[in-house]
Amino acid sequence: MVNIAIAGFQHETNCFSLIQTTLEDFMQADCWPAYTKGDAILSTFNQMNIPISGFIEEAKNQKFNLEPLLWCSALPSGKVEQATFDHISAQIISKLKQCKNIDGVYLDLHGAMVTSEMDDPEGVLLSRVRWIVGPDTPIVASLDLHANVTPQMLKAANMLISYRTYPHVDMAETGKRAAKALKQLFKKPNNYKQKAIRQVPFKIALPFQSTMQNPAKDIYERLEIIEEKYSINLSLNLGFPLADNASCYPTLVGFGKNANKLNKIMDQFAEEITLKKQEFKGKLWSIDEAIQHAMNQKIPPGKPIIFADTQDNPGGGGSGDVMEIVKSLAKHNAKNAIAAIICDPDAAYLAHNTPLGKSFKTKIGGKTSVANQSPLEGEFTVKSIGKGEFTGTGPFYKGCPINLGPMALLSIKGTDVEIIVSSKKMQAADRAIFNHLNVSPAQRSIVCLKSSVHFRADFQSMASDILVVAAPGVNYAKQI
Numbered sequence: 001m002v003n004i005a006i007a008g009f010q011h012e013t014n015c016f017s018l019i020q021t022t023l024e025d026f027m028q029a030d031c032w033p034a035y036t037k038g039d040a041i042l043s044t045f046n047q048m049n050i051p052i053s054g055f056i057e058e059a060k061n062q063k064f065n066l067e068p069l070l071w072c073s074a075l076p077s078g079k080v081e082q083a084t085f086d087h088i089s090a091q092i093i094s095k096l097k098q099c100k101n102i103d104g105v106y107l108d109l110h111g112a113m114v115t116s117e118m119d120d121p122e123g124v125l126l127s128r129v130r131w132i133v134g135p136d137t138p139i140v141a142s143l144d145l146h147a148n149v150t151p152q153m154l155k156a157a158n159m160l161i162s163y164r165t166y167p168h169v170d171m172a173e174t175g176k177r178a179a180k181a182l183k184q185l186f187k188k189p190n191n192y193k194q195k196a197i198r199q200v201p202f203k204i205a206l207p208f209q210s211t212m213q214n215p216a217k218d219i220y221e222r223l224e225i226i227e228e229k230y231s232i233n234l235s236l237n238l239g240f241p242l243a244d245n246a247s248c249y250p251t252l253v254g255f256g257k258n259a260n261k262l263n264k265i266m267d268q269f270a271e272e273i274t275l276k277k278q279e280f281k282g283k284l285w286s287i288d289e290a291i292q293h294a295m296n297q298k299i300p301p302g303k304p305i306i307f308a309d310t311q312d313n314p315g316g317g318g319s320g321d322v323m324e325i326v327k328s329l330a331k332h333n334a335k336n337a338i339a340a341i342i343c344d345p346d347a348a349y350l351a352h353n354t355p356l357g358k359s360f361k362t363k364i365g366g367k368t369s370v371a372n373q374s375p376l377e378g379e380f381t382v383k384s385i386g387k388g389e390f391t392g393t394g395p396f397y398k399g400c401p402i403n404l405g406p407m408a409l410l411s412i413k414g415t416d417v418e419i420i421v422s423s424k425k426m427q428a429a430d431r432a433i434f435n436h437l438n439v440s441p442a443q444r445s446i447v448c449l450k451s452s453v454h455f456r457a458d459f460q461s462m463a464s465d466i467l468v469v470a471a472p473g474v475n476y477a478k479q480i
């Protein structure tokens with residue numbers, strides 16, 4: 001048996017967000033588990049779509065003895081406080097130092113973290129781990145498809161393995177691939193000794209990176225064909241432009257036996273992707289244009305039109321409380337419309353203190369970091385309430401225990417528009433959010449979701465059309 005130290009430290013940093021990410025954000029449970037350390041990691045992550053879950057599962061097949069250090073994540077938001085990064089990475093390093101006879105290391109990282117003082121903290125963490133374990137112990141890290149991979153990360157790790165789907169329905173699968181890759185590094189270290197990285201010279205806006213659509217769908221199919229044909233290991237990261245630094249471009253990362261052959265393949269594939277630049281452009285609808293378009297359609301029963309409120313997507317660092325689409329739906333007198341999720345703990349509290357079917361007056365949303373935003377002021381009727389504790393059921397959040405605090409389904413008095421409010425942020429990418437409040441999104445005509453792409457995993461099949469709508473927010477969907 002070989003001894004493998006495992007740890008996770010995940011954050012996707014949106015440098016346009018003014019909300020700094022603190023230690024408390026990494027400690028608490030949200031859509032993913034809270035800060036977990038030691039052997040508790042082995043039981044906590046059972047059957048979840050999270051990379052470390054897949055790694056732990058595959059480790060049994062590979063006969064790895066695991067030494068779990070710690071795992072934590074925080075929702076995408078502004079820069080991570082330097083002291084928070086220093087504290088968590090010091091914990092990982094000190095726990096690693098305490099392990100005896102470590103044969104390999106697996107890290108579950110995102111790859112697009114930025115701290116108040118570092119553009120490439122994951123590169124720093126990987127280098128520190130390398131310093132501890134020495135040059136001959138394999139280090140494998142799994143990365144998000146939105147990783148902004150740097151030469152420092154590549155230098156420190158033996159292999160980097162990224163998700164291949166957006167929505168990320170293969171996070172656990174990526175963890176399994178990382179475990180298999182680690183095994184290959186023990187068996188045939190020379191087969192993946194050569195490393196190469198190529199940066200694609202344009203940024204891709206998040207809503208148009210989906211691998212459920214072209215050109216990304218075709219590109220990832222090509223990646224698997226090339227990998228198989230040449231017996232190399234490849235990862236394509238479409239990048240997280242909102243990290244807003246020199247590394248936030250798509251990258252192609254490869255590992256193989258022969259440097260010349262690997263470099264040639266990488267050059268050709270990077271060129272192939274670069275030639276598809278124009279195909280990554282998509283339509284961004286203005287709010288009024290989208291609502292007028294939807295209201296002019298004959299929407300079939302059970303097949304709503306979905307608005308992706310991408311720029312206020314909390315999954316990309318948005319505040320989750322921008323009300324502009326909701327206000328416009330009400331103003332245009334849209335019928336049978338619903339919007340999720342508005343993060344407003346005060347409104348959720350008021351709803352929980354108002355009898356079902358009764359109304360209360362307040363101001364909802366528009367309270368956090370987006371400039372020039374105002375709340376929606378009005379009277380709201382409580383249609384249902386929930387504790388905000390439920391389990392993800394869609395392909396993306398599958399099995400994850402979700403804790404959003406008090407939640408409510410409210411209707412805006414005098415309109416046919418409903419909103420779902422919560423006490424904590426979450427992107428609206430799972431039908432369980434609606435089921436928790438006994439509401440069926442398929443029975444609505446317009447469903448507005450604060451999500452960029454992940455919602456497609458659970459909602460695309462019910463949509464008669466999907467419009468990417470550019471409401472205000474810090475998750476800029478700037479066109480290339």
Ligand SMILES: [Zn+2]
Binds near residue numbers: 144145146168
């Ligand atoms: Zn991602």
